[in-house]
Amino acid sequence: MAQKNITLLLGGQPHEVINFDPTRTLLDYLRYDSARTGTKEGCGEGDCGACTVVIGTLKDGKLRFEAVNSCIIFLPTLDGKLLLTVEDLVHPDGSLHVIQRVIADLQGSQCGFCTPGFVMAIFAHIRSGGGAGLASINDALVGNLCRCTGYGPIIEAVRRAISEQVDDHLTALEETWIKQLAAMSSPDTLSLSWICPDTGKERHYSAPKTTAALTALYAAYPEATLLAGGTDVGLWVTKQLQSLNRLIYLGHITELSQITQSKTHIEIGAGVTFADAQPILSAHFPDLGEVIRRLGSSQIRNRATIGGNIANGSPIGDSMPVLIALNTELALQSVKGLRRIPLEDYFISYGRQDRIAGEFVAAIRIPLPKPDQYFRAYKISKRFDQDISAVCGAISVTLDDGLISSARVAYGGVAATPIRALNTENTLIGAKWNERTIQSAMSALKNDLSPISDMRASADYRLKVARNILFKAYIEYDTPLSQTRLIGDGAAE
Numbered sequence: 001m002a003q004k005n006i007t008l009l010l011g012g013q014p015h016e017v018i019n020f021d022p023t024r025t026l027l028d029y030l031r032y033d034s035a036r037t038g039t040k041e042g043c044g045e046g047d048c049g050a051c052t053v054v055i056g057t058l059k060d061g062k063l064r065f066e067a068v069n070s071c072i073i074f075l076p077t078l079d080g081k082l083l084l085t086v087e088d089l090v091h092p093d094g095s096l097h098v099i100q101r102v103i104a105d106l107q108g109s110q111c112g113f114c115t116p117g118f119v120m121a122i123f124a125h126i127r128s129g130g131g132a133g134l135a136s137i138n139d140a141l142v143g144n145l146c147r148c149t150g151y152g153p154i155i156e157a158v159r160r161a162i163s164e165q166v167d168d169h170l171t172a173l174e175e176t177w178i179k180q181l182a183a184m185s186s187p188d189t190l191s192l193s194w195i196c197p198d199t200g201k202e203r204h205y206s207a208p209k210t211t212a213a214l215t216a217l218y219a220a221y222p223e224a225t226l227l228a229g230g231t232d233v234g235l236w237v238t239k240q241l242q243s244l245n246r247l248i249y250l251g252h253i254t255e256l257s258q259i260t261q262s263k264t265h266i267e268i269g270a271g272v273t274f275a276d277a278q279p280i281l282s283a284h285f286p287d288l289g290e291v292i293r294r295l296g297s298s299q300i301r302n303r304a305t306i307g308g309n310i311a312n313g314s315p316i317g318d319s320m321p322v323l324i325a326l327n328t329e330l331a332l333q334s335v336k337g338l339r340r341i342p343l344e345d346y347f348i349s350y351g352r353q354d355r356i357a358g359e360f361v362a363a364i365r366i367p368l369p370k371p372d373q374y375f376r377a378y379k380i381s382k383r384f385d386q387d388i389s390a391v392c393g394a395i396s397v398t399l400d401d402g403l404i405s406s407a408r409v410a411y412g413g414v415a416a417t418p419i420r421a422l423n424t425e426n427t428l429i430g431a432k433w434n435e436r437t438i439q440s441a442m443s444a445l446k447n448d449l450s451p452i453s454d455m456r457a458s459a460d461y462r463l464k465v466a467r468n469i470l471f472k473a474y475i476e477y478d479t480p481l482s483q484t485r486l487i488g489d490g491a492a493e
């Protein structure tokens with residue numbers, strides 16, 4: 001039975017939203033329906049951070065605060081969540097929140113358009129235990145653009161706010177919020193329907209809570225748009241003005257957000273966000289962790305899922321080449337059951353993947369690294385942070401007494417899909433790990449890649465960079481990662 005309403009905590013109280021377009025963005029709801037105009041609109045596509053708000057989620061009995069871009073989030077995904085906007089930070093007696101005060105004191109704001117977004121991103125950073133080191137602050141703020149102040153005073157304000165300890169009027173409310181959120185949770189699928197007053201067309205939104213419910217629902221409506229973090233799908237509405245008339249949201253399915261580790265592999269549910277996957281992946285594959293650190297911004301990584309990145313199948317998606325080089329297996333689920341395929345086999349051609357009607361990406365399985373395995377991955381983009389790759393490449397070789405006994409090389413941004421470079425791998429396998437072999441592999445690459453020229457890079461540049469990635473991996477063989485990347489606060493100070 002379709003409902004018309006969702007409930008979230010807004011202004012610290014249970015708040016019902018009734019009879020609305022399920023593709024209405026949270027930002028539009030805040031600005032046009034709730035008079036919360038402190039949250040600003042800049043780009044409308046997740047890039048500038050002006051619209052940053054904080055979502056509180058109940059996880060293992062605790063509240064977890066995450067900064068997100070309200071401009072690309074669909075309103076119904078807020079069901080059962082706590083929402084904090086910049087209006088909530090002001091103390092009930094009207095005085096500024098410590099973060100707002102230190103930004104003002106240190107002159108971290110001029111026109112002020114970006115400031116609410118910064119304040120909310122900083123709030124989430126501090127409340128989630130973020131540090132005062134430069135790299136940690138940079139990572140938290142790369143999704144927030146300021147065109148007039150300069151970042152120095154803002155970074156200083158973060159440090160000052162941390163040293164003053166953000167223990168504000170909101171902290172005292174957390175226990176109450178936890179109880180309220182627990183009382184709001186329901187095991188049943190949320191089903192909403194809405195009739196567009198202009199077209200008379202019905203629009204549906206369902207949020208199943210289990211994989212079994214999702215499997216049945218998607219079998220019944222294989223034409224539905226699956227919605228995970230919405231960092232791709234959101235833009236189909238805000239930028240491409242598409243009408244999405246049936247959405248199935250995956251964000252409430254606990255099974256899809258599990259990470260498990262066995263003696264042989266790590267299994268990551270399709271609904272796990274990059275933010276959640278990063279710690280375990282960084283621990284086993286530091287280079288993959290580094291690619292994830294540069295995927296979008298913290299606002300994007302808090303929403304974007306690994307399953308969404310893979311399912312979207314973009315040739316310039318970052319996780320795929322790295323995961324293919326790591327010999328990742330993909331689990332696909334439908335009413336016919338679960339099937340597992342090598343990740344590289346999933347990408348058939350541009351925009352076409354090996355997925356039957358009603359089938360969804362359920363999980364990925366990555367073999368744990370072996371002692372004699374050498375792995376490197378590189379994201380090459382015009383900007384270091386918050387940019388789409390021109391090329392992303394990864395190499396994994398197993399070395400046996402100086403001989404390469406196995407090799408996997410994969411790239412994004414150099415063909416119509418993420419690809420495995422089989423000719424290049426064949427040049428490497430059985431050869432000595434030396435410069436001559438690498439040069440042969442670099443020559444062989446042209447047989448594997450078919451790069452195009454576009455606004456990000458020319459075909460020539462892409463081929464050259466793809467080759468240089470192999471060479472870089474070779475010359476970095478004996479160098480610890482900490483000396484080759486901007487990792488950690490020490491490196492970036």
Ligand SMILES: Cc1cc2nc3c(=O)[nH]c(=O)nc-3n(C[C@H](O)[C@H](O)[C@H](O)COP(=O)(O)OP(=O)(O)OC[C@H]3O[C@@H](n4cnc5c(N)ncnc54)[C@H](O)[C@@H]3O)c2cc1C
Pocket residue numbers: 045046047225226227228229230231232233234235250270271294295296297300303304305306307308309310311312316317318319359360361362386387388389
């Ligand atoms: C500002 C910005 C910066 C970005 N930067 C990067 C970047 O640096 N690198 C990069 O790779 N990407 C980047 N992206 C793209 C995007 O964040 C990723 O592709 C992300 O992983 C998509 O995941 P999602 O959960 O948001 O997917 P959604 O947007 O919810 O869905 C994406 C697609 O996958 C489908 N889908 C989702 N989950 C499943 C599933 N389980 N089974 C089947 N189909 C499914 C959806 O139907 C849709 O077709 C960026 C996006 C933005 C807006």
Ligand code: FES
Pocket residue numbers: 040041042043044045046047048049050051052069070071072
């Ligand atoms: S308005 Fe720019 S990120 Fe949302």
Ligand code: FES
Pocket residue numbers: 108109110111112113114115145146147148149
């Ligand atoms: S203060 Fe003007 S954009 Fe940041």
